[in-house]
Amino acid sequence: MTTLHLRVGFMPLVDCALLVLAKDEGFAEAEGLHLELVREVSWSNLRDKLNVRLFDAAHMLGPAAIAATLGIGGVKAPMAAPLALNRDGAAITLSLRRFEELSRLDEGDLGDTAASARALAALVARRRAAGLPPLTFAAVFGFSTHIYLLCEWLEKGGLKLGEDVRFEVVPPPQTVEALASGRIDGFCAGAPWNSAAVAAGVGAMVHASVDLRRNCHDKVLAWRADDVQRRPAAVAKLGAAILKASAWACRPENFSRMAQHLSAPDRLALPTPLIERILHGELIQGADRPPRQIDHFIRFDREALRPDQDDADWVLAGMERAGQIVATPQIRDIARGVFLPAHFEGILSAHSILPKY
Template structure:
């Protein structure tokens, strides 16, 4: 008997394993009729999962923890039987801001500490001249992107939300926000940094891997009680995604992989933007050649294991962003969101 599941996703390269599970037939092979629904913002996606309009969702790991803890006005316990990727983010600023950073940098702007100090110098100059503060955006308040920004800024002695304005901009809107001058830069997942560079409005300053390797990012989130209430559904979708992971990690499949993601009901972006990202060959802008970044985004099986230790970094990020004051009880609840016991062994 075929089981129907409705799964929400956001248009990012890291939705890939959910898309491939459907489009390459892995879900069907597991007895699933997988309905994928593209969403416009992380808050929409979270709220629809909360009221069970979705069975499961491609979700920011920190958003799943925030909902479990009741931080941010929503309290619904979430569970993660597997992650969907590690890494894949980058920080992009407008071409004008990049040129300013390059002029102010005391050394190679590719060094995260040097670029952060250059940014601090720019912030100080603007303040002395009576200019408004710079604005940096992340895709959601509770996201690895927010916490990566905080880590980068701290190297220059800057605090997000104090020295630099902070704004939330959903991933598909980041290029327009940069183009219009609404923001001076953003941290987002692929391919939106590459899209901004390709549009001629952005320059990629750093990848997330420059700041932190194997950074927790997206997960497959369910409401927590579903793991016990619907074990067959959870197991079938997990198996389909693990099959998709194996397929995605074969370089020979990248052209077809990019074509799946480029579809109008997926990312709706040209293959010419997507395929280099999947080869980890990133356009940088700012007059620099493309950059090859080893394992820029990870879809391998080891990256998909839900690690309770990832909750520790997420909570530290929440605290650095002023979102929580950690307690031992919070740590216990957050670590329990990640459920390695539900991650299969060597056999599907």
């Protein structure tokens, strides 16, 4: 069997796990692939390298793939996603100082997203009255699930991101340092960076993404749209390897080994125990609070990998809420076309013997 070489870019996040497992556990090799994984420093780098074919495929923010396909954000790069890579797994974290201020202003259960948003609105109003600069929140890219989750949270307190609260883009691995330095007051990002901020003693987790939206669309396996048509064998082989990795990743007895793979210096470069706790859904919250247990905090199961065109509607609604786009029926059709459920079903049916966990 001829071995096919694929160069795939990824960002250091827990949700790159299925690509890492496809390589490190031999699932890609079993499909006749030599999988080269390349760690990137920003989502824009990853998108651009996929566009110019320095990468064959990429671990990609679903909204970034839609934005590139629509040609908003400065780059026109039609993309397609025959598989998703996860659902859920993000969180909102504030600096310890801002969390303490929020706690003092809270008039209900801070674990309730509406109550915490009202407390945040009170903090914003107090700072405005005192002539202090607005708070600055960050997300990992200009078009990401994380921005839209932040907007949903702020709306509960009558606040608007970019107006009442400043917005800044900070790539995931830089969020902890940005919070520690005071450059930002809070951020929304995927695991493990919220936990890393808490472990470093600089942040307190306010909400997990599941508090705002359960089964939330997140990362996809993105290809150039023309390559999905031009290279069906490569798409199918990598898809099959990821499906096998998904079945393996859903078994709790494998979490320890999975965390070891992810903690490697050329992967996430963080302590294995920190990552393993996240896989078990045990989240450290900071601010002298006990850990929080969230079952299926991040989903890698087969249904989570199914690309759902309805997710494009939620992304477009988020883009509109953030003032990034005015959706039209044509735009909606293009956005929905980024997700390829028929390709997923084809890969799945060709490997129907895979167990479902």
